[in-house]
Amino acid sequence: MARVSQSEMAVLGALSVRPMTGYAVREAIRTVLGHFWNESYGQIYPTLTRLHTEGLLDRHGGERSGSMTYSLTTAGRARLSELLRQPESPRPERNGLLLRLFFGRELGVDACVELVQAAKVDAEQRLANYAAIRATMATEEEDRAHHPFWLLTVSAGEHGARATLAWADETLRTLRGLAAN
Amino acid sequence: MARVSQSEMAVLGALSVRPMTGYAVREAIRTVLGHFWNESYGQIYPTLTRLHTEGLLDRHGGERSGSMTYSLTTAGRARLSELLRQPESPRPERNGLLLRLFFGRELGVDACVELVQAAKVDAEQRLANYAAIRATMATEEEDRAHHPFWLLTVSAGEHGARATLAWADETLRTLRGLAAN
DNA sequence: TCGCCCACCTATCTGTTAGATATTTCTGTC
DNA sequence: GACAGAAATATCTAACAGATAGGTGGGCGA
Known part of the structure; x- marks a missing residue:
């Protein structure tokens, strides 16, 4: 509470x-x-x-x-x-993708691969969305003084999405290795 | 519901x-x-x-x-x-740090810098935690068959933490630029 | 003109969740 | 024996998601 x-x-x-x-x-x-x-x-x-x-x-x-x-x-x-x-209150993590991967042995490698590929698609869509936000902001004259701060939030999202893509590629390689065993 | x-x-x-x-x-x-x-x-x-x-x-x-x-x-x-x-249900975002940065003009650049530095410290601590998890897993013989899957979750965290660090450094540079104006 | 669809608008309902709190028992240490 | 901390059970209250319900106004097609 x-x-x-x-x-x-x-x-x-x-x-x-x-x-x-x-x-x-x-x-x-x-x-x-x-x-x-x-x-x-x-x-x-x-x-x-x-x-x-x-x-x-x-x-x-x-x-x-x-x-x-x-x-x-x-x-x-x-x-x-x-x-x-006021200090930011940390939000408890609840990552459903990672929970499923954690129990990946139960789930099976094929299902894991599908999950990670879906995560990849999602990350790519997010990147496209950020690009759209940037484009919109570049053309808007309104609220210009706020833009630098707003762009920080977009940049955070971009970094996160790129991290997800890098992790997904690495994870797919790992899962392929597991499937070969 | x-x-x-x-x-x-x-x-x-x-x-x-x-x-x-x-x-x-x-x-x-x-x-x-x-x-x-x-x-x-x-x-x-x-x-x-x-x-x-x-x-x-x-x-x-x-x-x-x-x-x-x-x-x-x-x-x-x-x-x-x-x-x-079952398909993973996406969890709605609620990032208190980014909300504060979005209203950074209201908050002031100095306060923003402090927030980002705190985020950096937190990310570093997370990286240390992941390293500890890896070390523990390397020594445990129990549940070895699960380790590859468990390590995927650690890797996801590491990628995320590194992304936060990269973003934080970039953001601090941006904020310094704003302060100089 | 009428009816339908969609956007705008208000508001609530029910189920999920966090974390504080309360109580009890057991164990270890001084 | 007393005390502190861990193990253990359980509930409480507030925050939150999103579906749902109902209404209004405007545009468009038959």
């Missing part, structure tokens, strides 16, 4: 860019932060309501009937700053 | 190695799988009870009063095999 909600930081962060509806917050997180952060509706809406109740967000009618636009209050901006400064 | 429990696979997998108490299952997962999998007591005990009720585990008195040792039944072994063959 020592887990402290991280959703608040993500929601406040998204709204620090511009005022938005709950749906738009979800979309912004999915499209802009999506390569390293996820947030479900199950968290977004209760968080928005709570933060509004606590005075960290202003809420007024949106462009459509029934919609509401939220914006950061001064207190909300201060709260975001505070959250960003 | 489409999330399907992964704890069953971890618990059955651990017990496929040898019969254990609930506490020992937790320790085995923590010490042997811990570099890529985590499982809390909150899951382990209810899962053990459920799997026993379902006939996937046998349970008999342990060495100490009040303790219980669980072992895989034939049905349990078949169930593990089945679970290992």
